Amino acid sequence: xxxxxxxxxxxxRQLLASHSLVGVIFGALIYLICLSGALAVVADEFxxxxxxxxxxxxxxxxxxxxxxxxxxxxxxxxxxxxxxVFVSAATPEFPRMTALAIDAKGNHRDWNxxxxxxxxxxxTASWTTFLREHHRTLxxxxxxxxxxxxxxxxxxLAGLFSGLLAHRRIxxxxxxxxxxxxxxxxxxxxxxxxGVWAMPFHFIVAxxxxxxxxxxxxxxxxxxxxxxxxxxxxVSAIAGAPAIADTRAAPxxxxxxxxxxxxRRQPGARVESVQLDDVATRGQxxxxxxxxxxxxxxxxxxxxxxxxxxxxxxxxTDGNVGVRIYGMLVPLHFGTYGGIILKLVYLVLGLGxxxxxxxxxxxxxxxxxDQGRASPRCENVWDGIVWGQPVVLLVAALGALLNAAPPLPxxxxxxxxxxxxxxxxxxxxxxxxxxxAITAGALGLLHLAMTRPVTGMGLAIDMMLLVGAAxxxxxxxxxxxxxxxxSSSAVLET
Amino acid sequence: MTILLSLAAICCSAVAVLxxxxxxxxxxxRHTPLAASLLAWVIALAMWTTAFGLEVGIPLTLETAAIxxxxxxxxxxxFRKPRIVRERHAPTVVRPRYRWLRGTILGIGAxxxxxxxxAGVGILFATTxxxxxxxxxILAGLLIPSLWASTMIWVLASRRLVLPSASLxxxxxxxxxxxxxxxx
Numbered sequence: 001x002x003x004x005x006x007x008x009x010x011x012x013r014q015l016l017a018s019h020s021l022v023g024v025i026f027g028a029l030i031y032l033i034c035l036s037g038a039l040a041v042v043a044d045e046f047x048x049x050x051x052x053x054x055x056x057x058x059x060x061x062x063x064x065x066x067x068x069x070x071x072x073x074x075x076x077x078x079x080x081x082x083x084x085v086f087v088s089a090a091t092p093e094f095p096r097m098t099a100l101a102i103d104a105k106g107n108h109r110d111w112n113x114x115x116x117x118x119x120x121x122x123x124t125a126s127w128t129t130f131l132r133e134h135h136r137t138l139x140x141x142x143x144x145x146x147x148x149x150x151x152x153x154x155x156x157l158a159g160l161f162s163g164l165l166a167h168r169r170i171x172x173x174x175x176x177x178x179x180x181x182x183x184x185x186x187x188x189x190x191x192x193x194x195g196v197w198a199m200p201f202h203f204i205v206a207x208x209x210x211x212x213x214x215x216x217x218x219x220x221x222x223x224x225x226x227x228x229x230x231x232x233x234x235v236s237a238i239a240g241a242p243a244i245a246d247t248r249a250a251p252x253x254x255x256x257x258x259x260x261x262x263x264r265r266q267p268g269a270r271v272e273s274v275q276l277d278d279v280a281t282r283g284q285x286x287x288x289x290x291x292x293x294x295x296x297x298x299x300x301x302x303x304x305x306x307x308x309x310x311x312x313x314x315x316x317t318d319g320n321v322g323v324r325i326y327g328m329l330v331p332l333h334f335g336t337y338g339g340i341i342l343k344l345v346y347l348v349l350g351l352g353x354x355x356x357x358x359x360x361x362x363x364x365x366x367x368x369x370d371q372g373r374a375s376p377r378c379e380n381v382w383d384g385i386v387w388g389q390p391v392v393l394l395v396a397a398l399g400a401l402l403n404a405a406p407p408l409p410x411x412x413x414x415x416x417x418x419x420x421x422x423x424x425x426x427x428x429x430x431x432x433x434x435x436x437a438i439t440a441g442a443l444g445l446l447h448l449a450m451t452r453p454v455t456g457m458g459l460a461i462d463m464m465l466l467v468g469a470a471x472x473x474x475x476x477x478x479x480x481x482x483x484x485x486x487s488s489s490a491v492l493e494t
Numbered sequence: 495m496t497i498l499l500s501l502a503a504i505c506c507s508a509v510a511v512l513x514x515x516x517x518x519x520x521x522x523x524r525h526t527p528l529a530a531s532l533l534a535w536v537i538a539l540a541m542w543t544t545a546f547g548l549e550v551g552i553p554l555t556l557e558t559a560a561i562x563x564x565x566x567x568x569x570x571x572x573f574r575k576p577r578i579v580r581e582r583h584a585p586t587v588v589r590p591r592y593r594w595l596r597g598t599i600l601g602i603g604a605x606x607x608x609x610x611x612x613a614g615v616g617i618l619f620a621t622t623x624x625x626x627x628x629x630x631x632i633l634a635g636l637l638i639p640s641l642w643a644s645t646m647i648w649v650l651a652s653r654r655l656v657l658p659s660a661s662l663x664x665x666x667x668x669x670x671x672x673x674x675x676x677x678x
Contacts, residue, residue, distance in 0.1 A: 014652070019647075150639070158644075177567050177572065181574030197563040218616070221613050222617055227627075237627035322630065337553075
């Protein structure tokens with residue numbers, strides 16, 4: 001050991017300690033967010049799986065969009081929620097049309113629209129909604145929920161920074177994955193390989209997630225000083241100028257004509273959604289969100305006034321750097337810029353991120369065991385969290401499918417039960433693996449048997465559930481097949 | 495055409511990973527496979543860009559590289575026999591005095607103080623940068639969580655308890671005060 005190497009080694013050790021500390025404090029929450037986030041990437045597909053009975057709309061021409069906007073406004077007016085109306089047109093990934101109405105206080109209601117543009121009751125996908133909210137806010141009321149998730153994103157970013165600096169061998173061992181020997185070594189290999197190869201993905205997702213979560217807080221803080229407290233100016237700098245407040249009554253804009261005008265300006269433009277702000281007032285504004293292939297932002301926003309006069313574009317595809325980055329945040333975070341294949345890539349990389357977090361804490365616990373400071377209860381609790389979350393998410397989905405329990409109480413009841421039982425359970429990991437196999441298999445089979453019509457998406461997800469269940473059964477059988485060491489003073493690592 | 499280009503780009507990524515592995519295996523003369531690997535990735539990027547545009551091409555290159563590398567590593571996984579580990583007895587652990595006080599100071603330093611310092615730098619940037627409003631806001635917005643994460647690690651990794659927190663507090667006060675003065 002030479003003298004100059006000492007400070008570097010100490011620094012590495014301190015970084016590793018801080019990396020561990022971030023993992024210990026935030027590990028469980030990061031894991032929950034990563035797992036639900038990975039699944040939330042395919043939330044649109046889950047919604048189609050959960051509610052295959054919702055009206056399918058494959059294309060939305062100008063006339064249909066016009067009818068849909070008019071009908072949605074009538075429904076919004078009847079519900080006294082007619083401040084702003086959003087109509088989401090069908091996309092290749094999500095062949096459904098929905099309408100959302102909001103009043104000035106933020107109260108809202110949504111509906112489905114059929115292929116003729118008529119408003120029909122919303123085909124509520126309760127589990128998918130639960131999953132989205134779980135990832136977005138952890139079900140904590142606004143605005144704290146989203147801030148907490150933003151803070152967790154920052155902690156993940158801190159973990160990534162410290163991990164990159166602390167693990168000096170991650171490049172040296174970049175191609176090595178040892179499995180089956182020392183549990184700690186296997187976990188460390190998996191942790192470091194995922195960490196190094198998916199690093200750009202992890203940084204992008206953590207940074208965008210952190211900013212998306214803390215955006216309202218950050219904008220508030222920045223606006224206080226940089227914009228002299230004018231939050232509206234700060235928001236409109238990014239999201240475009242809001243409608244001019246002029247509450248005198250005006251006729252509903254002719255959305256069909258506006259969409260045709262857009263088609264003249266940009267032939268072949270595909271409208272993804274229509275937004276009517278301050279609707280039926282003289283200050284009303286129509287915003288068309290138009291698909292922008294070849295851009296990360298996925299869409300451009302075109303604004304028109306109530307008379308159909310073109311006001312301008314937001315500039316998500318060709319505006320200043322700030323607006324363009326703003327447009328990229330959500331697509332980069334959720335992988336919505338490359339169709340279903342990219343979503344699957346995001347799903348795999350997102351699950352990899354969850355494994356990264358799970359193995360991180362397992363390494364810590366294994367190190368304690370190796371040092372003779374084993375904490376079996378902590379190990380059990382961590383196994384309960386890691387292996388329990390897939391089960392409780394499946395149980396929540398099963399509860400929603402059978403109309404037995406709403407997903408949120410089912411999720412928390414199952415989570416709390418597992419957390420209470422896990423410190424005292426003997427084989428928590430094996431038990432939860434069996435439970436995962438059973439619930440995944442049951443969910444796939446019951447969904448196949450109970451829901452009609454059977455769609456391609458539904459069938460694909462059911463098959464994946466059954467394959468997943470079979471995978472877990474194989475894993476359980478493999479683990480059972482491994483011999484256990486008879487010696488009482490020795491522990492066989494598996 | 496898009497599908498063909500995508501497949502070709504994935505093949506290029508696979509070749510790049512293979513070349514990188516060849517470089518990794520060697521003790522000497524690594525430059526040639528490393529350069530070839532880099533070239534293969536540039537070709538993959540060019541193909542993704544031709545198919546989907548530069549904005550989409552860059553993340554696609556990075557993400558497919560990760561997936562291809564995982565598949566390659568999984569194909570070379572080294573299976574080992576389960577190891578028998580003797581249970582050890584815990585050595586006497588000397589816990590530092592005032593653990594809770596230390597934890598609280600660390601928590602405050604890595605949490606609110608580090609956030610205040612990061613927000614201060616972000617505010618200063620948003621106030622003074624000669625850029626468009628949206629650009630100043632978004633870049634400052636990206637700066638704040640990145641700096642917070644970095645300073646969080648700095649505080650937690652530091653051996654000294656008070657110095658990082660005090661420095662960050664100083665940065666927070668200075669940057670916010672400067673921003674307020676500039677904004678006036």
